[in-house]
Amino acid sequence: MICREVVELMTDYLDGALSDLDRARFEDHIAGCKGCTAYLEQLRRTRSVIGRLAAEAVPAALEAELLSAFRSWRSEPRP
Amino acid sequence: MSRRPEDSELAALRAGDEAAFQALVQRYHGPLMRVAMGYVRDRSTAEDVVQETWLTCLRSLDRFEGRSSLKTWIFGIALNVARARRRKDSRLLPFASLFKRDDSESSAPTVDPRRFAADGMWRTPPDDWSNVPESHVLSRETLDRVRSAIDRLPARQREVIILRDVAGFDAQAVSTVLAITPENQRVRLHRARAAVRKVLEEYLR
Numbered sequence: 001m002i003c004r005e006v007v008e009l010m011t012d013y014l015d016g017a018l019s020d021l022d023r024a025r026f027e028d029h030i031a032g033c034k035g036c037t038a039y040l041e042q043l044r045r046t047r048s049v050i051g052r053l054a055a056e057a058v059p060a061a062l063e064a065e066l067l068s069a070f071r072s073w074r075s076e077p078r079p
Numbered sequence: 080m081s082r083r084p085e086d087s088e089l090a091a092l093r094a095g096d097e098a099a100f101q102a103l104v105q106r107y108h109g110p111l112m113r114v115a116m117g118y119v120r121d122r123s124t125a126e127d128v129v130q131e132t133w134l135t136c137l138r139s140l141d142r143f144e145g146r147s148s149l150k151t152w153i154f155g156i157a158l159n160v161a162r163a164r165r166r167k168d169s170r171l172l173p174f175a176s177l178f179k180r181d182d183s184e185s186s187a188p189t190v191d192p193r194r195f196a197a198d199g200m201w202r203t204p205p206d207d208w209s210n211v212p213e214s215h216v217l218s219r220e221t222l223d224r225v226r227s228a229i230d231r232l233p234a235r236q237r238e239v240i241i242l243r244d245v246a247g248f249d250a251q252a253v254s255t256v257l258a259i260t261p262e263n264q265r266v267r268l269h270r271a272r273a274a275v276r277k278v279l280e281e282y283l284r
Contacts, residue, residue, distance in 0.1 A: 041209065
């Protein structure tokens with residue numbers, strides 16, 4: 001495998017979606033290639049930075065409205 | 080069928096457990112806001128979408144049969160609400176924004192071909208980020224750049240990267256909730272991550 005191809009397989013690799021043969025060839029390449037090792041690490045780091053966007057506080061007014069909606073839903077008669 | 084950890088959450092919701100509802104609202108607020116922001120123009124409209132999502136969930140909870148996970152069900156509702164809101168508001172959007180370039184299904188290279196030599200090996204290899212301090216990578220400014228990079232992605236890539244990397248769904252769940260093939264899911268995710276990586280590379284240089 002050459003670097004130009006390896007970079008395009010990285011998401012499949014991280015998802016465990018490569019065939020056994022392709023995964024072995026991929027890992028062989030990575031083991032001897034500083035550039036692709038760095039690129040894979042960059043993609044992993046990118047993924048984890050994106051994950052940080054999940055942390056966001058619920059605005060107090062919205063939370064209060066939703067909890068109040070929950071209480072009225074709870075008090076409705078159920079079939 | 081084996082019990083999932085969420086089965087007890089669902090049972091708590093149905094039993095009217097307010098703390099269980101509040102915990103869900105808090106846990107999914109960030110991911111739901113990112114989903115909503117992909118379709119609407121401002122935070123306040125996105126908050127409306129999130130609110131409408133939860134109200135729809137409450138209205139439909141008694142009919143939820145648990146065929147998908149609770150989380151998949153909630154995000155499926157969010158996508159529907161956000162898309163409906165976009166359709167409603169699209170008459171007000173500038174014409175050009177409806178025709179954004181979309182390379183979501185393309186197999187074109189995601190790394191600039193000039194970075195490789197004729198033999199396909201790196202000519203301009205990527206930097207080693209292991210020396211970049213975590214405090215810099217996770218600074219508010221970096222996160223703002225990443226957020227706006229995601230907002231600029233074509234919708235089909237944006238949905239996938241938000242569900243995978245912000246909401247934390249696995250590949251299978253994303254294919255299901257977006258009704259796309261696993262291959263499509265991976266191509267879109269790969270293009271999206273590569274685009275965000277590029278923005279980070281320019282910034283962290």
